[in-house]
Amino acid sequence: EPEVTQTxxxxxxxxxxxxxxxCVPISNHLYFYWYRQILGQKVEFLVSxxxxxxxxxxxxxxxxxxxxxxxxxxxxxxIRSTKLEDSAMYFCASREGLLSNQPQxxxxxxxxxxx
Amino acid sequence: xxNVEQHPSTLSVQEGDSAVIKCTxxxxxxxxxxxxxxxxxxxxxxxxxxxxxVGEKKDQRIAVTLxxxxxxxxxxxxxxxxxxxxxxxxxxPNTGGFKTIFGAGTRLFVKA
Numbered sequence: 001e002p003e004v005t006q007t008x009x010x011x012x013x014x015x016x017x018x019x020x021x022x023c024v025p026i027s028n029h030l031y032f033y034w035y036r037q038i039l040g041q042k043v044e045f046l047v048s049x050x051x052x053x054x055x056x057x058x059x060x061x062x063x064x065x066x067x068x069x070x071x072x073x074x075x076x077x078x079i080r081s082t083k084l085e086d087s088a089m090y091f092c093a094s095r096e097g098l099l100s101n102q103p104q105x106x107x108x109x110x111x112x113x114x115x
Numbered sequence: 116x117x118n119v120e121q122h123p124s125t126l127s128v129q130e131g132d133s134a135v136i137k138c139t140x141x142x143x144x145x146x147x148x149x150x151x152x153x154x155x156x157x158x159x160x161x162x163x164x165x166x167x168x169v170g171e172k173k174d175q176r177i178a179v180t181l182x183x184x185x186x187x188x189x190x191x192x193x194x195x196x197x198x199x200x201x202x203x204x205x206x207x208p209n210t211g212g213f214k215t216i217f218g219a220g221t222r223l224f225v226k227a
Contacts, residue, residue, distance in 0.1 A: 031212075033215070041219075041220075042204065042217050042218065042219045042220050043151075043159060043204060043206075043217040044217070045214050045215055045216065045217075048213045048214060050213075055211075055213040056209075056213035056214045058214070091158060091159070095212070099212070100146060100147055100208050100210075100211055100212025100213075101146050101147035101166045101167075101212070102147070102212075103149060103161050103164055104149075104161075104215065105161075106158040106159050106160070107158060108157070108158050109158055
């Protein structure tokens with residue numbers, strides 16, 4: 001069964017450094033998402049992406065964050081100048097079609113640790 | 116704004132008993148209600164979902180019910196087993212499905 005893949009599985013970065021998290025969505029999927037989960041807390045929506053544009057973003061997704069689909073397969077989340085509070089699990093997800101009543105498929109996540 | 120409330124935050128049951136987790140949502144345009152199971156350190160895994168044109172859906176030991184009028188939906192697990200122990204999240208999308216709001220999660224413990 002096709003899967004969403006994320007790399008790296010664990011990223012350790014110094015505060016203030018830039019970090020790029022990578023995702024390869026399922027190949028025929030059209031909608032892509034990034035979520036964040038701070039340890040022991042709920043899954044929080046960051047951003048959705050369709051047709052090379054951001055569809056919607058949350059209050060968390062400020063100017064330090066950006067997303068990109070550089071080559072038609074990868075979907076990346078960049079954090080420009082990391083803060084301690086960016087430490088969390090970051091999940092990428094993709095959805096097949098345009099209908100909002102279709103399931104999202106999650107990757108295994110990247111654990112981001114900011115020192 | 117959009118909100119999804121989930122209760123209880125923790126649920127402990129004996130093996131073989133049933134477990135019920137409830138969620139309410141605020142966006143009346145929401146039309147899709149998934150439930151995810153998350154084991155420690157793993158990704159959320161979709162276990163069942165329901166669309167707003169049905170009131171109930173069952174898959175073996177798990178079922179979901181939806182009351183659109185009251186904006187409630189519930190997860191029911193029957194004949195619980197220790198391997199059902201995990202955190203369960205409900206979720207609801209906003210109009211168009213561009214944003215999905217998750218509930219705060221329910222930590223289910225099934226005691227053998």
